[in-house]
Amino acid sequence: MWLEWAVTGLFGVLIGAAEIISQFRDEPDDALRTLPAIGYMLFNALASVFALAVIRIFGWTMGVQDPTMTGWAQVVVAGFGAMALLRASIFTVREGDRVIPIGPSRFLEVVLASVKDSVDRRRAEQRGISVSEIMKDVDFQKAWVALPAYCFGLLQNLPQEEQDKFGKKIALLANAPMTDRVKSLLLGLSLMNLVGEKVLATAVRNLDKEIRITPPASQP
Numbered sequence: 001m002w003l004e005w006a007v008t009g010l011f012g013v014l015i016g017a018a019e020i021i022s023q024f025r026d027e028p029d030d031a032l033r034t035l036p037a038i039g040y041m042l043f044n045a046l047a048s049v050f051a052l053a054v055i056r057i058f059g060w061t062m063g064v065q066d067p068t069m070t071g072w073a074q075v076v077v078a079g080f081g082a083m084a085l086l087r088a089s090i091f092t093v094r095e096g097d098r099v100i101p102i103g104p105s106r107f108l109e110v111v112l113a114s115v116k117d118s119v120d121r122r123r124a125e126q127r128g129i130s131v132s133e134i135m136k137d138v139d140f141q142k143a144w145v146a147l148p149a150y151c152f153g154l155l156q157n158l159p160q161e162e163q164d165k166f167g168k169k170i171a172l173l174a175n176a177p178m179t180d181r182v183k184s185l186l187l188g189l190s191l192m193n194l195v196g197e198k199v200l201a202t203a204v205r206n207l208d209k210e211i212r213i214t215p216p217a218s219q220p
Helices: 002-023 028-032 035-057 067-086 104-134 140-154 160-174 180-195 197-210
Strands: 091-095 098-102
Touching: 002 028, 002 035, 002 067, 002 104, 028 035, 028 104, 035 067, 035 104, 104 180, 104 197, 140 160, 140 180, 140 197, 160 180, 180 197
Parallel strands: none
Antiparallel strands: 091 098
């Protein structure tokens, strides 16, 4: 019996984890280790366990006759049924051009948005430190074409649409009235969002002299 309850909760955890991973594709493992993300996954697990409790209180057998199979059918229905229920909207309200869903899905959206903000704030400092270290010797004028091209070449499944959007964004950055140091940091952060910190660090290390700042000539 305890295994069925544990598996039901695991369904909820996996569903919550999948949502968080979809929001933080660059370093999903870091995002999953934050307290807000853990809390969100536990919330989904409790919802699944609660759904299983309701199913068993009302004695729903899902049309399965074998007692053992009935238990596991209830587990599957509770795990995925809670997901569907929490993400359902009873009706919608239009506010100007916005369509606002009313129901459990609205509550879950608010919770997930809060989790995203908390995770973002917790990761911001580390991302700032990491990108400063990785891009400290990178010359923006040398890197803004070569570095993204190499990073995208390292990946196998980055959609062309994402690459095109990135290209337009960096083209605007290249003409922005900023110092090359600031542009270099922004280039690194933008790439980190798409390819992750480890891929960015590997690309900078491999390209090395091709994108490194040229030291000033020594005076005779």
